[in-house]
Amino acid sequence: MSVFAQRIIENAADIDRRIADFSEFRPRYCDILEGYSRLDLKPGSAILLCAPNSAEFLLHWIAILAVGCVPCAAPPSLKAAQIVALQASLNIAAVAGAPAMTRALNTPRIATVGSLGVAPTDNVAPAYEPYDVLILTTGTSGAQSACVHTVDTLAWNATSTNRTLSLTDKDRQLVVLPLFHTYGLVTQSLGTMLGGGELIIDGPPFNDRRFGDLIEREKISVCGITPTIARTLLEKGTRLPNLRSLSIGGDRFAADDVARLLAKPFIDELYITYGLTEAGPRISVLPAHSAPADVFDSVGRPFDGVEVRIEGPDPDGVGQLLVKTPSACRRKVGENSSGQPFTADGFLKTGDMFTQDRDGYLRYVSRRADIVVRKGEKLNTRSIDKIIEMHPDIGFARTAEGAESELVSRVWARDGKELDLDAIRLFLKSRLRRHEVPDRIVQQSREVFHK
Amino acid sequence: MNEIELRLRDILIDDLFVERDIEQIQASDTFRGDFGIDSLGFVELKTQVETAFAITIPDDDFTPENFATIASLAQLVGRFAKTA
Structure with missing residues (x-):
């Protein structure tokens, strides 16, 4: 067992005492551990954990x-169809979630572990190693792909972030972001x-x-939020209690907004971070409170121990950001993971276009065309297209961000007939998460396809 | 279930596409734990409830406590429906 895994697992009882939430039911870690032991799953078997944000979520994660x-x-x-697709794509050996959800999977047996049902699937051979961790990538509905990390790679990233943000054992951290995202799970919880x-x-x-009441009542010193939440706080003029450290990551955050947040008297330290799931996740950080204003439009400099390179820069210095980090995933898995995201010399291809100035500051320029951010959530438009194309009447689909951040799907009928767009919308609502359902579905003629 | 709770149950099935047997849904069921409603789902639930009952739920009442169960949300809706 690795040192990090040992620390997390052996201190689970202590961790149990150091995690709080507002749930009425709080199972004991030892009972959850016993529940998973009784399943008798082979080492390396993957368990899909579909649980809401809670201390219990983390106890399940550690016990697994x-x-x-x-x-x-x-x-x-996640919808049942999405879970079934993930099971097949990622060799999932059991699903843990709300009891009613696990019953809907029609597996031969369901165990109760804590407040969750756990439904093992027979005859799924272990596809991973003990102390591996699977992290789903953006576009989880259709892509069914994941990064294979280890506890060690994630722990390296979490401790590097701790060091960069000067986190200590005196800090009390508030998690409001989903635990199924790397920021909430790795950066904050781990x-x-x-x-x-x-x-x-x-x-x-x-x-x-x-949010403000909790910071005050729970004596919170550290918190991480998305740019969407940060902009909401700015727009509403929310006044928070004093917070030692606020981190913002997950999407672009404008320099003007950095300056406006810094001007608030209640934030001592403001960190703008950049990362991606494949990297474990954090790569760089801008300590905005101690940085000159002319770098507020950057995501700072890489963590110590992380190498970066701009691939094939154009005359303006713009190129794909490549990263070599000890916290990179071991590999990507899943039906739609088309090849591994690494260069021959071991750099991770981020798919994001950046510049880097002489002082090392990284500036984000654009994202891969198939990733858009909607209502604060990243989504993969190619994944949505694949779901749309599962409809029997549709031959081809292309989804993109339209005017005013609308998500627009253009669809082509398989046989050229007129499509029932309302029926297609219902089809999509039952298969996609809410923010992935297009605002508009527009039928295109075959002629448009050929333009 | 009272009338408001039954309407909320229908919203879960018809508008939020929660995959549950409608007859099995109880007023004490939790949105997060039993139905897997996430942050965006809560925003949609609030919008659907406001439309269905012709009320406006202020941001300060958009809390995990009020949106904990069908019963707790029905109480909130009842409060605003009376004052509407």
Whole structure:
């Protein structure tokens, strides 16, 4: 067992005491561990964990590791069809989630572990190693792909972030972001488990007034939010209690907004971070409170130990950001993972276009064309296209961001006939998460396709 | 279930596409734990409830406590329906 895995697993009882939430039911870690032990799954078996944000979520995640299985955190809102697709694509040996959800999977047996049902699938051979961790990538509905990390790679990233953000065992961190995302799971939760501080898990729904109340009441010193939440706080003029450290990551955050947040008297330290799931996730950080204003449009400089390179820069210095980091995933898996995202010399291809100035500051220019951010959530338009193309009447689909951030899907009929777009919308609503359902579906003629 | 709770149950099935047997849904079921509603789902639930009952739920009432169960949300809706 690796040192990091040992620290997390052996200190689970202590971690249990250092994680709080607002749930009425709180199972004991030892009972959850026993529940997974009784399943008798082979080491290296992957378990899909579809649970809401809670302390119990983390206890399940640790217990799955402790019995030699591989946790794969997923949104609790996944539809049954999406779960079945993930099971096949990622060799999932069991699904843990709301009891009613696991019953809908029609597996031969369901165990109760804590407040969750756990439904093992027979005859799924272990596809991973003990202490591996699966992290779903953007576009989880259709892509069914994941990064294979290890506890060590994720722990390296979490402790590097702790060091960069000066987190100590005196800090109390508030988690309002989903635990199935790397920021909430790795940066905040693993970071706190390894750093010795305390973790308070809340929501959803997010409410800015409650956010402020919690910071005050729970004596929160550290928190991480998305740019969407940060912009909401700015727009509403929300006044928060004093917060030692606020981190923002997950999408682009404008320099003007950095300056506006810094001007607030209640934030001591403001960190703008950049990362991606494949990298484990954080790569760079801008400590905006101690940086000159002319770099507020950057995502800072790479962490110590992380090498970066701009691939094939154009005359303006813009090229794909390549990263070599000890926290890179081992490989990508899943039906739609087309090749591994590494160069021959071991750099990770981020797919994001960047520049880097002489002082090392990285500036984001654009994202891969098939990734868009909607309502604060990243989504993969190619994944949506694949789901649309599962409809029997549709031969081809192309989804893109339209005017005013609308998500527009253009669809071509398989046989040229007129499509029932309302029926197609219903088809999509039952297969996609809510933010992935297009705002508009437009039928295109074959002639348009050929233009 | 009372009338408001039954309407909320229908919203879950018809508008949020929650995959549950409608007859098995209880007023005490939790949106997060039992139905897997996530952050975006709560925003949609709030919008659907406001439309269905012709009310406006202020941001300060958009809390995990009020949106915990069908019963707790029905109480909130009842409060605003009376004052509407």
